[in-house]
Amino acid sequence: MLDDDEYEKILNQTIIPEKLSETERASQYSGIASFINSNIPPYLYRFRPFTEKSLKALDKDEIWFASAQLMNDDFDARPYFNKEAMNEWIDSFFDSSGILHALQHISSMNNVPASIESHIPNIREGLHYLQNLPSQDIALLSERLHKTLNENINEITQDISSMIQSSTKIACFTEQIESDMMWGIYASNATGFALEYDFKQNIITQTNNDLNYPCKSANILCTLFPVHYGQSRIDATAYVTYLYQSYLLYSAGLNNPDGWFSSFLPCPDLFMSKKIALYKSTDWAPEKEWRLFFDTDCTSMSNAQYVKINYKPHAIYLGRKCNEISQKIITNIALEKDIPVYKMTIDPSANNYTLHAECISE
Numbered sequence: 001m002l003d004d005d006e007y008e009k010i011l012n013q014t015i016i017p018e019k020l021s022e023t024e025r026a027s028q029y030s031g032i033a034s035f036i037n038s039n040i041p042p043y044l045y046r047f048r049p050f051t052e053k054s055l056k057a058l059d060k061d062e063i064w065f066a067s068a069q070l071m072n073d074d075f076d077a078r079p080y081f082n083k084e085a086m087n088e089w090i091d092s093f094f095d096s097s098g099i100l101h102a103l104q105h106i107s108s109m110n111n112v113p114a115s116i117e118s119h120i121p122n123i124r125e126g127l128h129y130l131q132n133l134p135s136q137d138i139a140l141l142s143e144r145l146h147k148t149l150n151e152n153i154n155e156i157t158q159d160i161s162s163m164i165q166s167s168t169k170i171a172c173f174t175e176q177i178e179s180d181m182m183w184g185i186y187a188s189n190a191t192g193f194a195l196e197y198d199f200k201q202n203i204i205t206q207t208n209n210d211l212n213y214p215c216k217s218a219n220i221l222c223t224l225f226p227v228h229y230g231q232s233r234i235d236a237t238a239y240v241t242y243l244y245q246s247y248l249l250y251s252a253g254l255n256n257p258d259g260w261f262s263s264f265l266p267c268p269d270l271f272m273s274k275k276i277a278l279y280k281s282t283d284w285a286p287e288k289e290w291r292l293f294f295d296t297d298c299t300s301m302s303n304a305q306y307v308k309i310n311y312k313p314h315a316i317y318l319g320r321k322c323n324e325i326s327q328k329i330i331t332n333i334a335l336e337k338d339i340p341v342y343k344m345t346i347d348p349s350a351n352n353y354t355l356h357a358e359c360i361s362e
Contacts, residue, residue, distance in 0.1 A: 002039045008228050010035050011275055018267035025270070036202040036225060043314060044173035044290050047186035047194045050326050058195065059333055061312045065294040067305050068277055069165035073284065077168040077277040078161050080233035081240040083153070089241055090149045099142045153244075160243045168277050169294035169307055173197065176288050178355045183319055183344065190319035190344070193330055198314040199224055206309050208298060218298035222309060225278055225293070229285040239272040317357055318343040331361050 014032045016025050046063075048054040057064055068077030176182050183190040204222040208215060245265055269275075274293055294307050301307050316334050318327055318341065327343070334341045342357040350356075 002226055004228060007035065007039075007226065008230065011228060011278065012234075014271055014275075015268075016270045018262055018270055029271070033202060039226070040199055040202065040224065041175050041290075043177075043196045043198055044175065045177045045194045045196055045317070046171070046173050047182060047192065049186075049188040049192040050322065054192070055329065055333070057308070058193075058313070058316075058330075061310050061337075062308045063171050063292070063311050064306055064308045065169040065171045065292070067166050068168040068170055069162065070305065071170065071172075073280065075233070075281065077165045077170075077273070079164055079236040079240050079276050081157065081237040082235065085237050086153060086157075086241060086244070087150060090146070090153070093149075094142060094146055097139075098146065099139060156244060156247055157240060160240060160247060163243070164273055164276065166305075167302060168273055169302075170277065171292040171294070173290045173292065174288055175290070176286075177317060177357065178344075179286070180353055180355055181286060183355065187319045190321040191323070191326070192319050193322065193326075194317040194319075195313040196315040196317065197311065204292075204309065204311065208296070208301065209310075210301075210308070213298055213300050213304075215298035215300060218296050218301065220301075220309060221295045223274070223293050223295070225274065225291055227280050227284070227287075227289040227291060228278055229280055229282045231282060234275055234279045236272055236276055238268045239276075242268055312337065313339060315339050316341045318360075320344040320346065320355065327360075334361060 010032050014028065016028045020028065048058070056062075071077075174182055177194060177196070180190075183194075186192075187194060202224040204224075206220045206222075208218040208220055242265065246261060249261060249265070277293070278291065280289070294309070296302055296307075316330055316339060318330060320343065322330075322343070331341050340359055341361040343360050344355045345358050347356055
């Protein structure tokens with residue numbers, strides 16, 4: 001059984017700054033990957049309602065992912081940040097008299113680095129304008145900017161939260177095939193079915209073959225992690241501060257097509273977006289959830305609400321209320337795939353609330 005306290009410790013210790021090389025990032029990630037690979041259960045399960053969409057996905061061996069904003073937990077992939085620390089960070093942009101430090105630096109600049117001018121073509125004109133501003137106008141500009149940054153922090157951080165949620169793609173699994181609660185909530189009151197998967201390790205790599213997206217042969221990386229349950233959310237203040245700065249740069253009309261921002265604004269932890277989505281309240285602990293994350297270098301897929309990979313299930317389980325017609329349909333699909341089918345039952349002589357699986361087709 002996975003030691004959740006040890007897992008939380010490893011999660012917090014796994015920090016992958018963007019400024020590291022690929023080799024250094026792999027080294028930072030190796031500890032948590034080793035821990036997870038040694039703790040992956042023999043099988044994980046995914047509950048499905050008996051719908052045309054679910055049957056089509058089963059028939060085509062598809063695992064579908066959804067954006068975190070579509071999950072049934074309001075806190076899913078929603079970052080926690082210390083607002084007081086954010087305000088102090090904004091205050092640090094200004095000196096004791098309220099003047100923006102950057103404006104003082106600009107006034108003393110003689111030359112614009114070529115790397116900056118290549119990304120901001122009109123920077124020389126803007127620099128000349130700022131250098132010739134009267135001192136009272138600089139003070140007024142600084143005051144207005146300071147006020148705007150503080151007043152808009154809630155709105156901007158809400159946009160950041162929505163961005164993290166929409167860009168985080170998750171497929172959810174559980175260790176609990178015998179849980180009556182899980183069948184009742186996630187398989188249409190036990191009238192649906194569940195799929196059993198055999199994940200050998202926490203990484204799945206594939207190449208996109210979905211013709212609905214223009215980026216054919218795009219790389220897909222899926223990583224599997226157990227959910228950590230606790231009373232406190234992970235502190236993502238440094239990560240939100242980084243995204244806040246990026247937000248301001250984009251809002252100023254700058255773009256980042258070649259990763260230019262990372263040269264002066266590197267992400268403090270590339271793993272943080274996943275860590276945020278792996279922290280859940282103990283209210284959800286009975287679900288014993290594992291999450292498969294979807295990442296790709298295809299922008300159109302990254303922006304989609306739903307994406308998929310192909311991965312064949314190891315077995316199928318029918319809810320105990322699954323009707324005869326549904327059972328025949330699923331059994332026929334299973335025969336084509338050469339995988340077994342089980343049906344959940346209740347043992348009237350048992351004094352616990354555990355369901356039991358009986359094989360009905362091998």
